[in-house]
Amino acid sequence: xxxxxxxxxxxxxxxxxxxxxxxxxxxxxxxxxxxxxxxxxxxxxxxxxxxxxxxxxxxxxxxxxxxxxxxxxxxxxxxxxxxxxxxxxxxxxxxxxxxxxxxxxxxxxxxxxxxxxxxxxxxxxxxxxxxxxxxxxxxxxxxxxxxxxxxxxxxxxxxxxxxxxxxxxxxxxxxxxxxxxxxxxxxxxxxxxxxxxxxxxxxxxxxxxxxxxxxxxxxxxxxxxxxxxxxxxxxxxxxxxxxxxxxxxxxxxxxxxxxxxxxxxxxxxxxxxxxxxxxxxxxxxxxxxxxxxxxxxxxxxxxxxxxxxxxxxxxxxxxxxxxxxxxxxxxxxxxxxxxxxxxxxxxxxxxxxxxxxxxxxxxxxxxxxxxxxxxxxxxxxxxxxxxxxxxxxxxxxxxxxxxxxxxxxxxxxxxxxxxxxxxxxxxxxxxxxxxxxxxxxxxxxxxxxxxxxxxxxxxxxxxxxxxxxxxxxxxxxxxxxxxxxxxx
Amino acid sequence: xxxxxxxxxxxxxxxxxxxxxxxxxxxxxxxxxxxxxxxxxxxxxxxxxxxxxxxxxxxxxxxxxxxxxxxxxxxxxxxxxxxxxxxxxxxxxxxxxxxxxxxxxxxxxxxxxxxxxxxxxxxxxxxxxxxxxxxxxxxxxxxxxxxxxxxxxxxxxxxxxxxxxxxxxxxxxxxxxxxxxxxxxxxxxxxxxxxxxxxxxxxxxxxxxxxxxxxxxxxxxxxxxxxxxxxxxxxxxxxxxxxxxxxxxxxxxxxxxxxxxxxxxxxxxxxxxxxxxxxxxxxxxxxxxxxxxxxxxxxxxxxxxxxxxxxxxxxxxxxxxxxxxxxxxxxxxxxxxxxxxxxxxxxxxxxxxxxxxxxxxxxxxxxxxxxxxxxxxxxxxxxxxxxxxxxxxxxxxxxxxxxxxxxxxxxxxxxxxxxxxxxxxxxxxxxxxxxxxxxxxxxxxxxxxxxxxxxxxxxxxxxxxxxxxxxxxxxxxxxxxxxxxxxx
Numbered sequence: 001x002x003x004x005x006x007x008x009x010x011x012x013x014x015x016x017x018x019x020x021x022x023x024x025x026x027x028x029x030x031x032x033x034x035x036x037x038x039x040x041x042x043x044x045x046x047x048x049x050x051x052x053x054x055x056x057x058x059x060x061x062x063x064x065x066x067x068x069x070x071x072x073x074x075x076x077x078x079x080x081x082x083x084x085x086x087x088x089x090x091x092x093x094x095x096x097x098x099x100x101x102x103x104x105x106x107x108x109x110x111x112x113x114x115x116x117x118x119x120x121x122x123x124x125x126x127x128x129x130x131x132x133x134x135x136x137x138x139x140x141x142x143x144x145x146x147x148x149x150x151x152x153x154x155x156x157x158x159x160x161x162x163x164x165x166x167x168x169x170x171x172x173x174x175x176x177x178x179x180x181x182x183x184x185x186x187x188x189x190x191x192x193x194x195x196x197x198x199x200x201x202x203x204x205x206x207x208x209x210x211x212x213x214x215x216x217x218x219x220x221x222x223x224x225x226x227x228x229x230x231x232x233x234x235x236x237x238x239x240x241x242x243x244x245x246x247x248x249x250x251x252x253x254x255x256x257x258x259x260x261x262x263x264x265x266x267x268x269x270x271x272x273x274x275x276x277x278x279x280x281x282x283x284x285x286x287x288x289x290x291x292x293x294x295x296x297x298x299x300x301x302x303x304x305x306x307x308x309x310x311x312x313x314x315x316x317x318x319x320x321x322x323x324x325x326x327x328x329x330x331x332x333x334x335x336x337x338x339x340x341x342x343x344x345x346x347x348x349x350x351x352x353x354x355x356x357x358x359x360x361x362x363x364x365x366x367x368x369x370x371x372x373x374x375x376x377x378x379x380x381x382x383x384x385x386x387x388x389x390x391x392x393x394x395x396x397x398x399x400x401x402x403x404x405x406x407x408x409x410x411x412x413x414x415x416x417x418x419x420x421x422x423x424x425x426x427x428x429x430x431x432x433x434x435x436x437x438x439x440x441x442x443x444x445x446x447x448x449x450x451x452x453x454x455x456x457x458x459x460x461x462x463x464x465x466x467x468x469x470x471x472x473x474x475x476x477x478x479x480x481x482x483x484x485x486x487x488x
Numbered sequence: 489x490x491x492x493x494x495x496x497x498x499x500x501x502x503x504x505x506x507x508x509x510x511x512x513x514x515x516x517x518x519x520x521x522x523x524x525x526x527x528x529x530x531x532x533x534x535x536x537x538x539x540x541x542x543x544x545x546x547x548x549x550x551x552x553x554x555x556x557x558x559x560x561x562x563x564x565x566x567x568x569x570x571x572x573x574x575x576x577x578x579x580x581x582x583x584x585x586x587x588x589x590x591x592x593x594x595x596x597x598x599x600x601x602x603x604x605x606x607x608x609x610x611x612x613x614x615x616x617x618x619x620x621x622x623x624x625x626x627x628x629x630x631x632x633x634x635x636x637x638x639x640x641x642x643x644x645x646x647x648x649x650x651x652x653x654x655x656x657x658x659x660x661x662x663x664x665x666x667x668x669x670x671x672x673x674x675x676x677x678x679x680x681x682x683x684x685x686x687x688x689x690x691x692x693x694x695x696x697x698x699x700x701x702x703x704x705x706x707x708x709x710x711x712x713x714x715x716x717x718x719x720x721x722x723x724x725x726x727x728x729x730x731x732x733x734x735x736x737x738x739x740x741x742x743x744x745x746x747x748x749x750x751x752x753x754x755x756x757x758x759x760x761x762x763x764x765x766x767x768x769x770x771x772x773x774x775x776x777x778x779x780x781x782x783x784x785x786x787x788x789x790x791x792x793x794x795x796x797x798x799x800x801x802x803x804x805x806x807x808x809x810x811x812x813x814x815x816x817x818x819x820x821x822x823x824x825x826x827x828x829x830x831x832x833x834x835x836x837x838x839x840x841x842x843x844x845x846x847x848x849x850x851x852x853x854x855x856x857x858x859x860x861x862x863x864x865x866x867x868x869x870x871x872x873x874x875x876x877x878x879x880x881x882x883x884x885x886x887x888x889x890x891x892x893x894x895x896x897x898x899x900x901x902x903x904x905x906x907x908x909x910x911x912x913x914x915x916x917x918x919x920x921x922x923x924x925x926x927x928x929x930x931x932x933x934x935x936x937x938x939x940x941x942x943x944x945x946x947x948x949x950x951x952x953x954x955x956x957x958x959x960x961x962x963x964x965x966x967x968x969x970x971x972x973x974x975x976x
Contacts, residue, residue: 029721030747034682035675038868039741041749041837045844046824057846060938062550065809068946069557072805075798187523194522233517253527259518261529310563317560321553336534349529356533358545380526450548458556 073321077291084290105159106166109152110173116148120181121245124188128237141185149178153414167415175407179374180249183256183381191236191258234258251348252339254377261349274341281333285326292322297469304470319462327461335371361441361449363434363456378404401427412468418475422467426460561809565779572778593647594654597640598661604636608669609733612676616725629673637666641902655903663895667862668737671744671869679724679746722746739836740827742865749837762829769821773814780810785957792958807950815949823859849929849937851922851944866892889915900956906963910955914948 030037043050123140126132132140152174156167234244239258248256296319303311331354339353355369368375382403383396405427412423433456441449518525531538611628614620620628640662644655722732727746736744784807791799819842827841843857856863870891871884893915900911921944929937 033721033746034679034724035745035747036678036868037745037747038743038864039745039749039838041751042840044824044828044839044841046820047828047839052844054844054847057844057848057938057942059547059550060935061846061942062547062554064939064942064946065812066550066553066557068805068808069554072802072809075802075805079799079802190524191522233521236522255526257523257525257527258521259523259525261527263529311567314560314563314567317556317563320556321560324553332534336532340532340535350527351532351535352530353532356540356542356545358549359542360545376526380524447548450545451552454545454549454552458552 070321077295081291081295084295085287086290104166105155105162106170109155109170112151113148113174113177116144116181117177117245117249119144120184121240121242124185125240127188127192128240145178145181145185148174148181149410153410156414157417162415164415168411171411171414175411176254177249179254179377179381180256183254183377184245184248186381186385187256187258188236188240191239195236247346250342251346252342252353252373253348253350254373255380263344263347263349266344266347271341271344274337274344277337278333278341281329281337285329285333288322288326288329293319293326296322297466300466301470301473304466316459316462316466319466320458323462323465324458327457331370339373359450360453361446362437363430363453364438366453366457367430374404401431412464416468416472418468418471420468420471422464422471426464429460430456558809565783569779569783572783573775574778592654593643593650594658597643597658600639601636601662601665604632604669605665605733605737607632608672609728609730612673613728615676615680616728633666633669633673636662636669637898641898644902645905650903652903656899659899659902663899664742665737667742667865668744671742671865672733672736674869674873675744675746676724676728679727683724735834738830739834740830740841740861741836741838742861743868751832751835751837754832754835759829759832762825762832765825766821766829769817769825773817773821776810776814776817781807781814784810785954788954789958789961792954804947804950804954807954808946811950811953812946815945819858827861847938848941849934850925851918851941852926854941854945855918862892889919900952904956904960906956906959908956908959910952910959914952917948918944 027040045052120141123132123137123144127134127137152167152170156162156170162170236258244258247260251260253260296315300312300315300319303315335354340351342348343351353372355372357366357370360366360369378400382400386396386399387393405424408427409421409424413419413421433452437449437452437456440452515528533540608629611620611625611632615622615625640655640658644650644658650658724746732746735748739748741748784803788800788803788807791803823842828839830836831839841860843860845854845858848854848857866888870888874884874887875881893912896915897909897912901907901909921940925937925940925944928940
């Protein structure tokens with residue numbers, strides 16, 4: 001059998017070689033003809049059989065078409081609306097100057113925040129020197145945090161004279177403060193527990209500690225270094241002062257620790273670049289909002305109310321692109337320029353504010369990598385404590401998810417004073433979307449997962465914005481205004 | 489000196505190691521603290537110092553934004569113009585049915601082309617059997633070719649009843665025929681010269697040939713194969729028949745040779761796919777033209793006449809994208825689907841109809857690679873003969889360039905009956921553009937060269953189209969129509 005097969009294979013090989021010989025000879029004869037042959041058997045590059053796959057030029061093509069499309073939209077917009085950019089209007093909006101000028105409630109609320117900050121520090125100091133019992137301290141902290149988060153809600157709802165921008169700044173500021181203080185309290189609790197355990201151990205069994213120390217393989221040099229280092233490193237109760245707390249409150253992180261990594265010096269050139277980016281980026285965002293987003297939203301109002309699907313989709317897509325560009329610039333100037341600027345000024349060492357979310361192949365990865373300060377906070381102060389308390393991982397994940405959805409809603413609904421739950425719904429929608437994206441990633445490959453992430457980012461936001469704007473106008477100006485705006 | 493330097497280096501290395509030791513120890517101590525540190529010194533990914541460069545996700549982003557923009561334009565177009573696609577209108581345009589129906593002059597002209605084809609073959613046969621002298625034969629060929637290229641020009645100009653599509657088909661057909669017949673005549677000339685030289689050599693020195701043959705290291709087997717092969721391969725005067733000539737005229741190449749490479753069989757699946765692509769692609773092109781290009785061109789007329797730069801640019805960019813898409817689809821269905829379809833039917837082996845022009849880093853490379861049949865013709869039948877005749881390479885290059893510019897102008901101006909030289913100017917503009925692209929490629933890298941190639945492709949064509957359309961309308965319908973169209 002095997003020999004026969006071998007023979008067959010041999011004969012086949014022979015015949016192939018023979019055929020190739022004839023072919024080669026054929027070509028030789030053909031090329032020796034006087035008609036200067038210029039054709040040879042070949043496949044077209046687009047045919048699968050050609051195995052050609054270098055289409056890098058089409059990447060340049062895509063970016064070029066995108067630029068051309070943007071320039072055209074820019075021109076179309078200027079022809080249609082003229083120049084709408086008005087720096088004065090922005091000064092009015094930010095300062096609330098034209099709203100009747102009843103003081104600056106936003107500034108007052110921000111200044112007031114020193115009260116809960118001081119309260120928090122005082123309670124910690126009391127706990128450290130054991131003037132306040134653990135339970136009383138924790139209750140005070142919780143009340144302090146709840147008041148902190150409810151205060152802007154109530155003040156913005158009750159008091160007149162808040163404009164949208166002022167209210168947004170206040171809610172963002174209080175959200176960040178809430179997360180930072182939570183971290184501060186929790187880290188101090190960890191330290192206090194460890195400190196007390198150490199002290200009680202020291203008191204009860206000094207001999208044991210000495211024994212333990214001698215058993216360690218520490219040379220003289222390293223114990224000398226240890227002594228030096230222990231002086232440089234801040235230990236528990238020494239950190240409880242205003243200087244340390246304000247450094248943390250200003251630092252571009254939500255996770256407190258006693259000894260932040262620090263850089264050696266402030267790089268002047270780096271600082272200048274970041275300042276320029278923040279200033280220029282903010283201007284570009286303001287221009288985009290005035291020139292593109294506001295007209296698009298206003299124009300979307302009528303089709304959106306009438307549930308005209310074709311026109312609504314067209315408006316949604318028209319809104320999607322400037323809105324997405326605004327978001328991208330916002331991301332860059334906040335997470336790169338601004339945080340690096342603050343980090344450089346404070347000589348804060350850890351600049352890992354974002355990961356490569358643009359390559360994310362599923363929704364989970366995107367949410368884990370686009371906002372690292374929040375992600376790190378959620379992991380360290382919510383997920384891990386819950387898991388360590390004995391709950392399941394799903395429980396931990398859902399807690400993080402709900403807190404996140406709550407704060408998204410908080411930062412949008414409170415300034416708009418419309419207690420609809422579009423942002424919350426949007427966050428909840430991430431769950432089925434994530435399942436879908438995971439399925440697509442597994443079925444069609446990582447590239448399609450990435451495309452779904454980008455799609456949700458590009459199309460999800462403008463949908464929420466249109467819904468909120470629609471509700472805002474209907475609630476605050478009544479149906480009559482809908483018709484008036486329709487004429488624009 | 490060297491020892492001192494070495495000592496310095498040693499000390500420096502030592503100190504670095506020492507610093508690293510302290511640093512490592514520092515980190516160890518810091519991580520042993522009870523505050524669960526989560527920060528470490530890191531750079532942001534967008535900072536140069538991070539050395540991060542994986543931005544592949546943005547490629548998906550670009551293609552996604554492009555798709556979203558296209559879908560929006562589609563919707564906007566439908567909202568603005570409704571559905572303009574009208575298959576009946578296309579039948580009218582192609583057949584010339586609504587133009588008064590004075591017969592089908594385009595079909596008549598195409599049928600007439602058998603006269604010059606037959607003339608050409610008869611002259612070649614006459615030359616082969618030496619009924620006609622070489623000089624008389626060449627003069628007849630030249631007259632035949634000149635008449636061939638002038639005929640459509642005169643008929644279309646003089647005779648009424650030609651529509652744009654019919655006239656375009658006729659000029660394209662005659663251009664291709666001209667190039668093919670040029671190649672046919674030249675190759676037969678080469679063969680005849682070689683044949684005559686061989687015959688005269690045989691007659692004069694049979695003994696010498698025998699001597700030469702015996703000196704060659706040919707075994708019996710290979711000379712036997714040679715004998716077989718010579719039977720299979722068509723030799724000079726045997727090729728002069730209608731069957732061979734029509735195969736060449738139908739084959740997807742402009743370069744004649746006596747023995748084209750052939751495939752073994754017709755792949756049914758492959759053929760079906762190509763037929764589907766040709767049918768579907770043609771429909772898409774027709775839809776794009778009716779729905780996008782025609783309204784855009786009509787709307788561009790007023791701003792273009794008034795020299796309103798902002799509006800003209802906006803119109804130009806609006807026209808650029810559907811026009812470019814049409815060109816891309818046209819390229820694919822012509823150079824891939826249609827030529828492969830014909831090649832498959834004729835079992836024509838060489839399917840190398842285009843190279844990877846999309847990766848071209850300069851204008852020259854683009855022109856050399858997008859249309860390989862024409863490029864191969866120009867090289868084999870114009871450039872090389874000119875260089876072989878003793879002229880410089882620049883002379884050869886310029887000849888190719890002028891002939892190419894002439895035929896571009898011919899295929900556009902004759903059907904439009906507007907003897908402006910925009911297409912010729914466009915081709916001439918490739919020369920300074922090529923110099924510029926070469927400079928950019930050397931100065932900024934190949935990527936920017938590629939971007940210039942794409943830009944000239946995307947923006948150059950619609951500019952020419954707008955110029956021709958403007959002239960066409962002004963010439964044929966007068967200034968009064970300009971105003972009427974402006975109201976659309």
